[in-house]
Amino acid sequence: MAITIQVLNSILEFNDTCASENRSLFEKNNTYVVNLMSSPGAGKTTLLEKTLERMGPEGVAVIEGDIQTTRDAERLARFKIPIVQINTGAACHLDGQMIRNALKELDLSRIRLLLIENVGNLVCPAEFRVGEHAKVAVLSVTEGEDKPLKYPLMFRESCVCVLNKIDLLPHLDYSVDEVVKNARQINPHLELFPVSCKTGEGLDAWIHWLGSKMSHA
Amino acid sequence: MHEMALAQNILDIVLDAARRHGAHRVRRISIRAGRLRGIIPEQLQFCFGFVAKDSIAEGADLSVVTVPIKARCKACGREFLVEEFKFICPDCNDPHVETLQGLELLVENIEVV
DSSP: OOEEEEEEEETTHHHHHHHHHHHHHHHHTTOEEEEEEESTTSSHHHHHHHHHHHHOSTTEEEEEEESSOSHHHHHHGGGOOOEEEEEOTTOSSOOHHHHHHHHTTSOGGGOSEEEEEOOSOSSGGGGOOOSOSEEEEEEEGGGOTTHHHHSHHHHHHOSEEEEEOGGGGGGSOOOHHHHHHHHHHHOTTOEEEEOOTTTOTTHHHHHHHHHHHHHHO | OOHHHHHHHHHHHHHHHHHHTTOSOEEEEEEEEEGGGOOOHHHHHHHHHHHTTTSTTTTOEEEEEEEOOEEEETTTOOEEEOOTTOOSOTTTOOOOEEEEESOOEEEEEEEEO
16 A cells, blocks of 8 residues: 655755855855856856956965866966866766865865856756855856846846956947846846956956955855 | 756655655655746656666656745735746835745655555
């Protein structure tokens, strides 16, 4: 005879436990952690390059997530900071356990800012906490104003959206007001920073935000 | 998306619960998934069928209840169902709302023999 057993287990419990443990380590070491997410090619790695150029490498580390290659880590190697490259092989997102394993290669006591560059994907990374203090979405102006509406979880979970490639605006039929309106519909608290990693326009506001978060960590 | 990773987690939870109750076979698994999770039930069933092969949960039916997104307006207290991901109070138009439901993702119960 069939019986029903109440289970009531969160499916993401294991991941959330790893994420909480990671977070405890970050708190203990006074390390501020940002989880940088976007679709492929929006400019995450370039944003990291520009961020490191402006902030300097002191006390900064990066965890790079890609399905394959170490190209992103290689691009950042010139800054001579601790970098851990995770190749997921097939997984479309980083999760708490992957970050936990990566942390074994880092001395958090010397790291004030840890930037995690997630796998290029606007869907799955938003689902998986890794212990970060802030999720930051990078959206480029070539992706259309409707993306916040199409990927609501990403934009609801993020506290900042860096709107990249604004140097291309003269060549596009794109309304920054429209993307801001759409993003704020999903998340009224979302801070948007329109930037051009190419020209440097708008980057000061992003750097300032990062700096303010680190000093309050 | 990522239903495969979730299917594996579901299998681990289900097998653990079944083992603890001395069950021989899992017939049915009830899942509650909030709409914000973007779970596609058919994909989840497919992925689960794949990972559960050769286990006592092989062939189990996955029943997914999708929970609508509900929010509460922080300004006027009105609770409402969020349509089309518009997180704006229908009464006072205030956008500062807290999500009450829609982010759940759990194995509620299993039917075993």
